[in-house]
Amino acid sequence: MNPSNSADPIVKFADVALGYGDFTVLQGIDIEVRRGQVVAMMGGSGSGKTTLLRAATGQITAQRGTINIFGRDLANISDTELRELRQCMGVLFQQGALFTDLNVFENVAFPLREHTEVSESQIIERVLDKLDAVGLRAAAHLNISEVSGGMARRVALARAIVLEPELILYDEPFAGLDPISLGITAQLIRSLTDRLNCASVLITHDVAESFLIADQVYMVGQGTLIAQGTPKELSTSQDAYVRQFLNGEPDGPIAFHYPTSPAFTKWLEQTTGRP
Numbered sequence: 001m002n003p004s005n006s007a008d009p010i011v012k013f014a015d016v017a018l019g020y021g022d023f024t025v026l027q028g029i030d031i032e033v034r035r036g037q038v039v040a041m042m043g044g045s046g047s048g049k050t051t052l053l054r055a056a057t058g059q060i061t062a063q064r065g066t067i068n069i070f071g072r073d074l075a076n077i078s079d080t081e082l083r084e085l086r087q088c089m090g091v092l093f094q095q096g097a098l099f100t101d102l103n104v105f106e107n108v109a110f111p112l113r114e115h116t117e118v119s120e121s122q123i124i125e126r127v128l129d130k131l132d133a134v135g136l137r138a139a140a141h142l143n144i145s146e147v148s149g150g151m152a153r154r155v156a157l158a159r160a161i162v163l164e165p166e167l168i169l170y171d172e173p174f175a176g177l178d179p180i181s182l183g184i185t186a187q188l189i190r191s192l193t194d195r196l197n198c199a200s201v202l203i204t205h206d207v208a209e210s211f212l213i214a215d216q217v218y219m220v221g222q223g224t225l226i227a228q229g230t231p232k233e234l235s236t237s238q239d240a241y242v243r244q245f246l247n248g249e250p251d252g253p254i255a256f257h258y259p260t261s262p263a264f265t266k267w268l269e270q271t272t273g274r275p
Ligand SMILES: Nc1ncnc2c1ncn2[C@@H]1O[C@H](COP(=O)(O)OP(=O)(O)OP(=O)(O)O)[C@@H](O)[C@H]1O
Pocket: 020, 025, 043, 044, 045, 046, 047, 048, 049, 050, 051, 052, 094
């Protein structure tokens, strides 16, 4: 892949609507992520953050608008081109499935074996380097069944970055991490972005840690983008949604409960046997 002009955004969503079937989760989405930037995506549970990530990787298509990745319109590319594009991306999925029949080392080595022709000694060097970055060099020999939940998260992170991609998408990289690992992981995301001059998209609920490392923050809610800006700008925002989210207040425009739908009402009537 030869990504287009380096001044172009690596990720560009223009007036995008996303959803599943007839259901629209988000609309009116405009996002830009540039080389060298860490961009945080925040929003309540179910607001559509993972949906945005699925759209950026071409797992789902836009209901309207255009999504450009490395300057390519995802609506107009072949399966082969999409595969090439994905080789320039590292993704840490929210449910970051590791291969349970491979040990820690082989899980991280997998993308190198799959997508590159590098020698075995190069593989060993690169994998141990990435495991070292997430603090798990000495866990290389362990089976996946022998690592804790937080360790598995860090193995998945090492695997997402092992190809040193130009775009890295992290869905909840801090989930299940203790405060020390969390701080180190956040710094790792920042330093990797600076060193590789790649673009990083960070989906997280962790305001304190992400505000320390992000250049730009987008907040999703109420079916759209409700705020964007630098961490400093959002910290001083008077917007009720932004304030509620940043302060973790139970009362405000963000509802805790998943909204009632006709499908739920129908299910409940059938389940309880009452009309
Ligand atoms: N495969 C799917 N089919 C249908 N609806 C889905 C699917 N995946 C997610 N949704 C719905 O889309 C909405 C957004 O989900 P999404 O997973 O993007 O939320 P999120 O912001 O990542 O939440 P969380 O912080 O809990 O991970 C939710 O209402 C969810 O029920």
